Amino acid sequence: MHLPAHERRNLLEQRFGARSAPKVSFEFFPPKSEKAETNLWKTVDRLKDLSPEFVSVTYGADGSTRERTHDVVQHLSEKENLPTMPHLTCVGADQGEIDAIADGYWDIGVRRIMALRGDPVGGAGEKYQPHPGGYAYAADLVAGLQKRYDFEIAVAAYPEVHPEAPSARFDLDNLKRKFDNGASMAVTQYFFDTDVYLRFRDACVLAGIDKPIIPGILPVTNYATTKRFSDACGTKVPDWMAEAFHGLDDDPGTRNLIAANIAIEQVLALQAEGIDEFHFYTLNRADLCFAVCHALKVRPGQTKTESTNWRLAGY
Numbered sequence: 233m234h235l236p237a238h239e240r241r242n243l244l245e246q247r248f249g250a251r252s253a254p255k256v257s258f259e260f261f262p263p264k265s266e267k268a269e270t271n272l273w274k275t276v277d278r279l280k281d282l283s284p285e286f287v288s289v290t291y292g293a294d295g296s297t298r299e300r301t302h303d304v305v306q307h308l309s310e311k312e313n314l315p316t317m318p319h320l321t322c323v324g325a326d327q328g329e330i331d332a333i334a335d336g337y338w339d340i341g342v343r344r345i346m347a348l349r350g351d352p353v354g355g356a357g358e359k360y361q362p363h364p365g366g367y368a369y370a371a372d373l374v375a376g377l378q379k380r381y382d383f384e385i386a387v388a389a390y391p392e393v394h395p396e397a398p399s400a401r402f403d404l405d406n407l408k409r410k411f412d413n414g415a416s417m418a419v420t421q422y423f424f425d426t427d428v429y430l431r432f433r434d435a436c437v438l439a440g441i442d443k444p445i446i447p448g449i450l451p452v453t454n455y456a457t458t459k460r461f462s463d464a465c466g467t468k469v470p471d472w473m474a475e476a477f478h479g480l481d482d483d484p485g486t487r488n489l490i491a492a493n494i495a496i497e498q499v500l501a502l503q504a505e506g507i508d509e510f511h512f513y514t515l516n517r518a519d520l521c522f523a524v525c526h527a528l529k530v531r532p533g534q535t536k537t538e539s540t541n542w543r544l545a546g547y
C-alpha cells in the first residue's frame with residue numbers, strides 16, 4: 233500500500249523541515265606524515281566554517297603523540313582561532329609531566345581539555361596499571377586539572393558500559409565522580425543503537441547528572457575496520473549495518489553515500505528526542521561530516537537556532 237502524496241510530504245517535512253540546526257563539534261587526530269598533515273588542514277578548512285562549538289585533538293594514550301597533538305592544538309587555536317580541546321590521558325606519566333602539559337596549554341590560551349585515562353600500554357584488553365605517581369583514573373585527572381586552572385573539562389562516557397568496568401552501575405558512578413570532580417560535559421563513545429544512548433541518558437539523569445552527555449557520532453565507511461574496533465571498545469555493531477555495506481568492499485563511492493545516510497538518520501532520530509548537540513569523529517575527513525551537517529542545517533555562516541525551513545522540491 234502506498235502512502236498518499238500529502239502524507240509522504242509531511243513525513244519528509246517532519247524530518248527535514250521544522251528543525252533548527254544543532255550545535256556540533258569535531259574530533260581530529262594528529263597526522264603522522266606530511267601528506268596526512270596537508271589532508272588535515274584541508275579538512276579543518278572545510279569544517280571550520282560550520283562554526284563548531286569546539287574542535288578536539290586526540291592524544292596517544294602513552295604520550296606517543298605528545299608533540300604532534302600540541303602542534304595541532306596550537307595551530308587550531310592560534311592560527312585558525314577555533315575553540316580547541318586537546319585530549320590528555322593519565323597513562324605512562326607522573327602527575328608532574330601531565331601538569332606540565334596542561335600548564336603549556338593554559339599558557340597558549342587553551343581553556344578546554346578532554347580528560348581521559350587512556351587505554352593500557354599494549355592496547356585495549358591489556359590489564360591497566362596506574363603509573364606510580366600518576367593520576368590513576370580520569371576522575372583523578374579531572375580533579376588535578378581543576379585544582380590548577382579553570383579549564384572547561386570534558387570526559388568520556390560509555391552508553392554501552394566501558395569494557396573494563398565491573399558493572400554498569402560502577403561505570404555510571406565513575407562518570408558521576410568525573411562530574412563531581414569538575415567536568416562540565418561528557419562526550420560518548422560512538423554507538424549505533426539510538427535506544428542504547430537514550431536509556432543511558434535516562435540513567436544519567438536518575439544518577440543525578442545534569443550536565444550535557446554529547447552523543448559521539450561516527451560516520452562509518454569501512455565496515456570491517458569499524459567492526460574490529462567496536463569489538464575492542466564495547467560498541468555493538470548491528471546486523472543491519474553488515475547488510476548495508478555487504479558487497480561494497482571495492483566501491484568506496486557507494487559506501488560513502490550509505491555512510492552519510494546512516495549518520496543523518498541516526499542524528500535525526502536523536503534530535504527527535506530533544507538532543508541538540510553532537511560530536512563528530514571525523515577521522516580527519518571532511519566530506520561525510522560536512523554532508524551530515526548540511527542535512528542538519530548546520531551551514532557556513534548560519535546561526536545555530538535559525539531554521540532554513542527546507543522545502544523538498546518535487547514532492
Ligand SMILES: Cc1cc2nc3c(=O)[nH]c(=O)nc-3n(C[C@H](O)[C@H](O)[C@H](O)COP(=O)(O)OP(=O)(O)OC[C@H]3O[C@@H](n4cnc5c(N)ncnc54)[C@H](O)[C@@H]3O)c2cc1C
Pocket residue numbers: 289290291292293294319320321347348349350351352368369370371387388389394395396397398402403406419420421422448
Ligand atoms: C570521547 C572519547 C575520546 C577519547 N579520546 C582518546 C584519546 O585521545 N586518546 C586515548 O588514548 N584514548 C581516548 N579515548 C579512549 C579512552 O582513553 C579509553 O576508553 C580508556 O580505556 C578509558 O578512558 P576513560 O577516560 O573513560 O577512563 P575512566 O573514566 O578512568 O574509566 C576507565 C575504566 O576504569 C574504571 N574505573 C574508574 N575508576 C576506577 C577505580 N577507582 N578503580 C577501578 N576501576 C575504576 C571505569 O569504570 C572504567 O571501566 C577516548 C574515548 C572517548 C569516549
